[in-house]
Amino acid sequence: MSAAMSLPTNPVPAGDIRDRLIIGLDVPSVDEARALVQRIGDAGTFYKIGYQLAYAGGLEFARELIDAGKKVFLDLKLHDIGNTVEEGVRSVARLGATFLTVHAYPQTMRAAMAGKAGSSLKILAVTVLTSYDDADLVEAGYAPVPAAELVARRAGQARDLGVDGIVCAAPEAARVRSIVGSDRLIVTPGIRPAGADAGDQKRIVTPAEGIRLGANHLVVARPIVKAADPRAAAEAIVRDIAAA
Numbered sequence: 001m002s003a004a005m006s007l008p009t010n011p012v013p014a015g016d017i018r019d020r021l022i023i024g025l026d027v028p029s030v031d032e033a034r035a036l037v038q039r040i041g042d043a044g045t046f047y048k049i050g051y052q053l054a055y056a057g058g059l060e061f062a063r064e065l066i067d068a069g070k071k072v073f074l075d076l077k078l079h080d081i082g083n084t085v086e087e088g089v090r091s092v093a094r095l096g097a098t099f100l101t102v103h104a105y106p107q108t109m110r111a112a113m114a115g116k117a118g119s120s121l122k123i124l125a126v127t128v129l130t131s132y133d134d135a136d137l138v139e140a141g142y143a144p145v146p147a148a149e150l151v152a153r154r155a156g157q158a159r160d161l162g163v164d165g166i167v168c169a170a171p172e173a174a175r176v177r178s179i180v181g182s183d184r185l186i187v188t189p190g191i192r193p194a195g196a197d198a199g200d201q202k203r204i205v206t207p208a209e210g211i212r213l214g215a216n217h218l219v220v221a222r223p224i225v226k227a228a229d230p231r232a233a234a235e236a237i238v239r240d241i242a243a244a
């Protein structure tokens with residue numbers, strides 16, 4: 001096989017290696033989030049705000065983080081009728097966040113891409129949640145389909161719609177990379193340092209494995225948020241990323 005026909009290589013983002021770790025601020029209040037960010041200090045450069053914090057003042061806190069020079073991923077996983085998604089994304093784009101998630105349904109992704117037009121916001125499509133396995137998909141009403149197949153199908157649709165990146169579990173990242181090419185981002189939650197509790201995650205790997213499998217960014221919340229020393233936990237993951 002010639003070099004031109006080989007699978008795309010995994011792009012290594014230029015810049016600060018700490019940006020490859022996205023720390024999930026899964027805490028109940030802005031005060032706790034602010035204290036956590038202060039404890040982590042310069043070990044954390046990129047923070048994710050999800051449901052728990054977003055509905056407790058987290059969108060205002062996102063501005064504070066951005067003003068402090070941190071990058072922000074708003075993990076709002078939007079999914080609604082097209083017009084509502086488009087206008088919602090337009091509002092989010094004004095905040096100055098780096099990433100925003102939507103569910104990987106074609107109508108939703110199309111609307112999100114229209115809503116972010118003219119901004120620097122990147123849209124990430126959540127393919128199949130990392131807490132789902134094949135049985136969960138059946139329970140949710142899908143005809144029996146391996147989660148990995150649905151991830152691949154949705155990744156292809158996201159690519160065709162020009163979506164900026166894909167959220168998937170790391171075990172699917174290599175296949176997703178072969179589908180979306182090197183220009184799109186792959187962001188993987190479901191990351192656990194060796195020996196850490198999986199919790200409700202079903203398709204987990206270690207930080208180094210996640211990077212080796214092709215992720216551009218790893219999302220880690222509980223292993224850092226609940227650590228006795230969150231800064232040390234974040235630093236250890238960044239070291240793992242660097243060594244991968």
Ligand SMILES: O=c1ccn([C@@H]2O[C@H](COP(=O)(O)O)[C@@H](O)[C@H]2O)c(=O)[nH]1
Nearest residue numbers: 024050128129130189190219220221222
């Ligand atoms: O498929 C998905 C999409 C988003 N997430 C989010 O990532 C973090 C993971 O938290 P951990 O504590 O490290 O498990 C969490 O905020 C999820 O909402 C995901 O896990 N899977």
